[in-house]
Amino acid sequence: MKLYELTGQFLELLNMFEDDEVDEQIIMDTLEGVECEIEEKADGYAKIIKNLEMDIEGIEKENNRLKARQKTFENRIKWLKENLKTCMELTGKRKFTTELFSFNIQKNGGKRKLVVDVDVKNLPKEFRISQPDVVNGDALRDYLKDNGYDGQDGSLHCEWCHLEPQGEGLRIR
Known part of the structure; x- marks a missing residue:
């Protein structure tokens, strides 16, 4: 139905x-x-x-x-x-x-299952893998907004990042 x-x-x-x-x-x-x-x-x-x-x-x-x-x-x-x-x-x-x-x-x-019994920092360096840096997107958004990096078209940008325009979608209620 x-x-x-x-x-x-x-x-x-x-x-x-x-x-x-x-x-x-x-x-x-x-x-x-x-x-x-x-x-x-x-x-x-x-x-x-x-x-x-x-x-x-x-x-x-x-x-x-x-x-x-x-x-x-x-x-x-x-x-x-x-x-x-x-x-x-x-x-x-x-x-x-x-x-x-x-x-x-x-x-x-x-x-076989490996169980590490100590904190990772206490393992010898040869048994650790460094993790790559990860972008903190929320902090960057706040930085752009708080520091007034407004573009002429309403976009937010600085020399190393920018915010794309907000997308639009149809809502049916």
């Missing part, structure tokens, strides 16, 4: 937007072909946008549900493997084969 009722050309447009098979050029041509006043066209666009936003919300909820289900299965697999490993260790059978599967308790691959 859709929150916003669409009719005519706008309903056709919504169906095109929801169909992955429809080429963008066909949608653009249909958009250009809609003949009505700008206010009616804006209302039609807004209805399409709101319907698509509702579809996105539903998809996000379903994705979250499926991710939770996946996590549940992953946890159950982990639990089953740990339980089987414990049973094998208790019975002293670290390796055996059945008609369907082979079972073996073995060391994990890859590097």
Whole structure:
């Protein structure tokens, strides 16, 4: 069920937007072909946008549900493997084969986990990596504003940085 009722050309447009098979050029041509006043066209666009936003919300909820289900299965697999490993260790059978599967308790691959027991500053220098400087963007913005580095076009800049103009976007309420 859709929150916003669409009719005519706008309903056709919504169906095109929801169909992955429809080429963008066909949608653009249909958009250009809609003949009505700008206010009616804006209302039609807004209805399409709101319907698509509702579809996105539903998809996000379903994705979250499926991710939770996946996590549940992953946890159950982990639990089953740990339980089987414990049973094998208790019975002293670290390796055996059945008609369907082979079972073996073995060391994990890859590097062993490293735990540093002291503060990094106390490690010898050859075991430390220097980190590169990182720009403090908030401090630079404040510096530009506080020190009046205004450009003629309203931009803020100095010899080593500048602020881009604020972007604009359409808000539909």
